[in-house]
Amino acid sequence: MEDKILIEAKNLKKYFKVGANAQLHAVDGVSFTIKKGQTLGVVGESGCGKSTLGRVLLRLYDVTDGQILYDGVDITKMDSKEIRPIRARMQMIFQDPSGSLDPRKSVKELIGEPLKIYKVCKNQEEYDRRIAEIMKTVGLSERYTESFSHELDGGRRQRIGIGRALAMDPEFIVCDEPVSALDVSIQAQILNLLMDLQKEKGLTYIFITHDLSVVKHISHEIMVMYLGQCVEYAKTKDLFANPLHPYTQGLLDAVPIPSLKAKKLSTQIMRGELTSPVDPAPGCRFAARCPYATDACRGKDIPLKEVEPGHFVSCTRF
Incomplete structure (x- = not known):
């Protein structure tokens, strides 16, 4: 693995206007780096800002504040013409292959659409050859070349989505819950395919999911998000061995992973209601559901703190 940083986000924010004077803080001050050839897993409940973060990184959404550096180049304020050649190196695999x-x-x-948009192939023969190569790479038989997506099962449809993402030979792919709509056996096939492609092509992923049992096997590092903010960030093995934030502990306690259950983590069921992400008050947004919350958790924002080497947590207990 290379130590070169491919993606760097600095205090990234994305707010959506709701109503006359209110803003929904979908992504609120998130910072991280992804090294070339590695995978950052992003986990959290539905609505925590994971998918919004992925779209912001690809500049499908404009950035409210902060910076995105791609291979050392600031792409935060690039217009559509400036970012076009860079976007060819960044692709996305969507959650629901049926809808995408x-x-x-x-x-x-479907697979050849990016090739036509960017006018990559010189003639029809080159175009057909490239399609055949991509289908072979993602494990799709050539007999499906003229088939339509609704005629195929979920696993094959997701392979089409992966093939479309690979068409431009990208360096970076946002995987937005690419296996959540699939059954367990097909999930394993798609995960193995993604990991094989990463080894073969040196791809860099951000893998978005709400399922920690999935992200455990594919990610080098994990960022746990809660209502738009990063509450814990660590290497995968460190986070699973020693989860520090009460929210992370609660997520892990809900996952049927035997190795975790054997450790008998002292976690509690998360109770209480979600804090509104619309113009939230300063302080820990998990405080309303945290069994350890004190007055110190409210009134001022709690920054990430490096508790152990490379292990960051946003919590007043540390």
Whole structure:
């Protein structure tokens, strides 16, 4: 693995206007780095800002504040023309293959769409050859070339999505819950395919999921998000061996992983209601559900603190 940083986010924020004077803080002051050829897992409950973060990194959403550095280049304020050649190196695999694939287009057309947009192939022969190569790479038989996505099962549809993402030979791929709509056996096949492609092509991933049992096997580092903020950030093995934030502990306690259950983590069921992400008050947003919350958790924001080497947590207990 290279030590070169490919993606760096600095105090990244994305707010959405709701109503006349209110803003929803979807991503609120998130910072992280992803080294080339590695995977950052992003976990958290639905609505915590994971998918918004992925789209902001690709500049599908404009940035409210902060910086995004791609391979050392600041892409935060680039317009559509400036970012076009860079975006060819960044792709996305969407959560629901049924919703992200045009049912009117054949498998060949779906995978080849980026090739036509960027005018990569010189002629039809080169285009057909490239489609065949991509289908072989993602494990799709050529007999499905003229098939439509709705004629195939979920696993094959997701392979189409992966093939489309690979069409431009990208360096960085946002995997937005790519296996959540699949059954367990197909999940394993898709995860193995993604890991094999990473080894073969040196791909860099951000892997978004709410399932810690999935992210455990594919990620080098994990960032835990809660209501738009990062509450814990660590190497995967360190986070699973020693979860520090009460929210992370609660997530792990809900995951049926035998190795974790054997450790008998002293966690409690998360109770209480979610804090509103619309113009939230300063302080820990998990305090309303945290069994350890004190007055120190409210009134002022709690920054990430390096508790152990490379292990950061946002909590007043440390």
